[in-house]
Amino acid sequence: MKIADIRKWDPCLESQQLINDHADDELKPIEILKTPLLAGRDDWRLWVVLREELIDKRTLRLFACDCAERALRKTQVKDKRCWQAIKIARKYAEGKATGAELNAARDAARDAAWNAARDAARDAEGKWQVKHLTTLLANEDVATNHEKKKC
Numbered sequence: 001m002k003i004a005d006i007r008k009w010d011p012c013l014e015s016q017q018l019i020n021d022h023a024d025d026e027l028k029p030i031e032i033l034k035t036p037l038l039a040g041r042d043d044w045r046l047w048v049v050l051r052e053e054l055i056d057k058r059t060l061r062l063f064a065c066d067c068a069e070r071a072l073r074k075t076q077v078k079d080k081r082c083w084q085a086i087k088i089a090r091k092y093a094e095g096k097a098t099g100a101e102l103n104a105a106r107d108a109a110r111d112a113a114w115n116a117a118r119d120a121a122r123d124a125e126g127k128w129q130v131k132h133l134t135t136l137l138a139n140e141d142v143a144t145n146h147e148k149k150k151c
Contacts, residue, residue, distance in 0.1 A: 002026050006048060015044060029054045061093040079116065085109035 004023035011019065018037060027035060029049040038045050049055060050063075065086050072082055088105035091097035 001028075001054065009048075009051075011047075058093045061089060065089050065093070077116070079112040081105075081108040081112040 002023065003019055003025045006015075006019055022037060032038070032049050033045050035045075050060065052060065055063075068082075068086050068089075071077075072086075077083075085105040085108060088097050088101055092099070092102045
């Protein structure tokens with residue numbers, strides 16, 4: 001693909017000069033990932049190449065599965081629904097699972113993610129609520145003791 005072709009994807013203004021300077025260069029996705037022109041800009045490299053126009057759906061899906069597994073490991077997710085969704089997505093990429101199986105696994109993983117987010121928010125909120133109520137009660141005790149001293 002020509003670097004100039006990137007314009008059709010509406011890139012950020014920051015990248016326009018780079019595109020203008022190298023508009024006639026032709027690069028394959030692997031060359032875009034390796035080019036020194038984008039040194040330090042992994043986000044740009046991925047933004048450009050993670051497209052079905054450049055990489056086949058199977059490779060994109062398997063890459064997404066690898067990224068999801070890495071994220072689940074890093075965050076120590078234990079919910080089997082998330083891991084099952086990745087397993088089904090891999091099978092789907094290989095033609096060994098149906099779209100219905102993929103959708104069901106995705107929905108289950110989404111439910112697991114929402115449950116985890118809700119639980120984390122509840123836990124964080126509970127900590128704040130205890131701290132805040134403790135502060136209010138401590139202030140109330142100060143005010144009550146102050147009022148008693150006035151009498």
